[in-house]
Amino acid sequence: MRILIFNPFGIGDVLFTTPLIRNLKENFSEASITYICNRRTEPLLKSNIFLDKIMVFEKDEWRAVAGKSKFQFLKKFFSFLGQIRRGKFDVMFDLSMNSQYGFFFKMAGVRKRIGYNFKNRGRFLTHKLELAQGFGGCHVADHYLTLLRFLNITPKEYPFDLFVSEDCKKKALEILRVNALDKDDFLVAVCPGSGDSWQQTAYFKRWPQEHFLKVCERLQSEFGAKIILFGSKVEEPLCDFIYNGLSAKPLNLCGKITLEEFAGMLSFCKLVLTNDGGPFHMAQALKKKTVVFYGPVDEKVYGPYPQQNVNVALFKKDLPCRPCYKKFKFPACPIDKKCLRDITPEEVIAAAKKLFLSPEK
Numbered sequence: 001m002r003i004l005i006f007n008p009f010g011i012g013d014v015l016f017t018t019p020l021i022r023n024l025k026e027n028f029s030e031a032s033i034t035y036i037c038n039r040r041t042e043p044l045l046k047s048n049i050f051l052d053k054i055m056v057f058e059k060d061e062w063r064a065v066a067g068k069s070k071f072q073f074l075k076k077f078f079s080f081l082g083q084i085r086r087g088k089f090d091v092m093f094d095l096s097m098n099s100q101y102g103f104f105f106k107m108a109g110v111r112k113r114i115g116y117n118f119k120n121r122g123r124f125l126t127h128k129l130e131l132a133q134g135f136g137g138c139h140v141a142d143h144y145l146t147l148l149r150f151l152n153i154t155p156k157e158y159p160f161d162l163f164v165s166e167d168c169k170k171k172a173l174e175i176l177r178v179n180a181l182d183k184d185d186f187l188v189a190v191c192p193g194s195g196d197s198w199q200q201t202a203y204f205k206r207w208p209q210e211h212f213l214k215v216c217e218r219l220q221s222e223f224g225a226k227i228i229l230f231g232s233k234v235e236e237p238l239c240d241f242i243y244n245g246l247s248a249k250p251l252n253l254c255g256k257i258t259l260e261e262f263a264g265m266l267s268f269c270k271l272v273l274t275n276d277g278g279p280f281h282m283a284q285a286l287k288k289k290t291v292v293f294y295g296p297v298d299e300k301v302y303g304p305y306p307q308q309n310v311n312v313a314l315f316k317k318d319l320p321c322r323p324c325y326k327k328f329k330f331p332a333c334p335i336d337k338k339c340l341r342d343i344t345p346e347e348v349i350a351a352a353k354k355l356f357l358s359p360e361k
Contacts, residue, residue, distance in 0.1 A: 001031040004084075004092035004110060006101065007041075008057060010197045011259075011278025012302065014041040015285055016141040017095065018048070018161040019305075023145065025050040027153050034087060043260035044282075047163035055083070084108035093147060097121050097131070114150050134327040136298070141305050157306060162285035164267045172264030179251050181226055186356075188225045189269040189288075190216060190250075192242060193235030194277025201330055204337045206275050207293040207315075209238050213245045214345040215273060219352065220248050228269065229254050230262055230279065271356050273348075276302065287311055289355040291348055295340040296330055298323035313351035317342045 003024055007017055014037055024033060034053040035045055039061075045054050057080075066073040085108050094102055094115040102124030105113055115122055116131040127150040135143050145155035176183060192212045195205035219225035227250035229239040239254035253265070263282060266272065272283040272290040276297050283290045284304060294303060294316040304312045316322070317339045324331055 001028050001091070002087060002089045003028070003031050003033045004036065004087065004089040004105075005033065005095070006036045006057075006092060006105070007095045008036075008038055008059060008098075008101075009041075009095075010038075011041055011044065012281040013095075013140070014044055015160045015162065015278075015281045016139075016305075017144055018285070019141050019155070019158040020093070020144045020148070021048065021050045022158045022161060023148060023153060023155045024151075026156070027151070034089070040259065043258065043263065044162060046260070047165045047168075048161060049163060050161070081108055084110065091151070093144075094125060095144070099123055112150075114147050135301050136326070137301075139301060139303070139305050139307070159287075160281060160285035160305060162263060162282055164263050164286070168260055168264035169267060171261055172268055175253070175257070175261070175265065176268065181228075181251065183268045185226045186224055186271075187269045188216075188219055188227050189230055189266055189272045189274070189279075189283070190227055190242065191230045191272070191274035191277075191279040192238040193231040193254075194275040194279055196232055196234065196277075198330065204330065204333050204340075205277065205295055205297070206238075206337075207295075207340050207343060209241050211343070211345050211348070212238075212273070213242050215348050215352070216242055216246060216250070218345070218349050219271075220246065222349075223353075223356075225271075227251070228265065230257075230265070231255065271352060273352070284309060284312060291315065291352050291355065293340055293343060294323075295337055296323055296325040296333070298325070311355070313355050315343045315348065315351070 007014055032052045035051050036055045036057050037045060039056050039058045042054060042056055045051055065076055089110045091112040092105060092110045094105060094113055097116050097118040099121045106124045113125045114127045115125045117128040118131040122128040148155045192209055195202035198205055216227050229242060229250055229252045231239050231254040233255040236255045239252055243250060243252045266282060267286055272288045274280045274292055276292060276294045280292045289311050291313045299314055319339050322339045
């Protein structure tokens with residue numbers, strides 16, 4: 001059997017599909033599984049032992065080509081179409097919830113196309129589940145596992161998979177060495193950003209930067225923590241705020257390393273402090289002790305998986321309006337993310353201390 005999975009979304013969403021991948025490989029051990037993802041998330045899958053091939057589909061690159069030359073766009077389109085046809089896929093999981101992609105894979109000759117019918121966008125799928133209100137009621141990973149019914153599979157609940165290569169770990173150790181740090185130090189990964197996909201509304205997913213600063217100060221002074229700041233280029237102002245506010249300067253890697261290198265660095269950290277987003281899901285995949293903050297998003301749907309994760313201290317404030325992110329939309333917040341601002345540094349320090357003093361799980 002030749003199986004294709006298509007997921008054009010971000011870090012968390014790709015990791016949410018790893019239990020699906022493992023279930024497929026367990027039930028069809030001889031199957032060849034190909035995964036199509038975007039360029040940013042490719043590093044998360046490169047070392048996945050349950051995948052046979054990874055293909056990259058980057059929507060922005062296609063748009064750029066289309067803007068320059070219709071001929072080059074058509075050439076690229078038919079080349080990609082040919083790749084899919086030559087794959088002779090028996091079944092695919094189209095997780096895009098986009099009818100245009102559904103039509104493309106129908107043209108490419110994939111016979112069994114499984115996915116969701118959200119706002120009638122699944123009209124080109126051969127097997128589909130209705131998703132009128134968006135994801136809800138259970139974790140997204142469990143939603144994906146329900147699609148296995150179309151292959152007569154009773155799924156098992158597996159944690160997320162993130163495989164870090166030895167080469168990646170060596171690079172991380174070299175970064176530590178150059179910066180006078182050691183893998184046996186009390187390394188604390190701090191990600192004050194996250195939520196890049198929310199663009200201008202990402203602010204509403206983030207615990208206040210001044211709170212992050214206070215916790216970092218306490219971790220340094222009371223526990224001798226070696227703080228390492230992580231984030232994307234657009235999150236540099238957040239990390240710079242913490243860096244400039246600390247008398248004992250942390251290692252600031254924000255915007256300076258790749259996602260693959262971040263995974264390598266994360267593998268040596270003893271504690272992770274992060275907002276809801278990709279870094280959190282990478283941390284839990286690596287079984288790291290993690291403090292995470294949830295504001296607009298429902299942690300039952302997009303949070304720890306499995307939900308009873310002893311390595312995670314999850315902070316949220318259950319205001320009447322929370323969670324407000326529903327049907328893949330975030331409304332305007334009239335109370336300036338009070339659900340996050342009301343989480344105090346003191347309670348976070350207490351949870352962090354309890355986490356890193358507890359035995360490894």
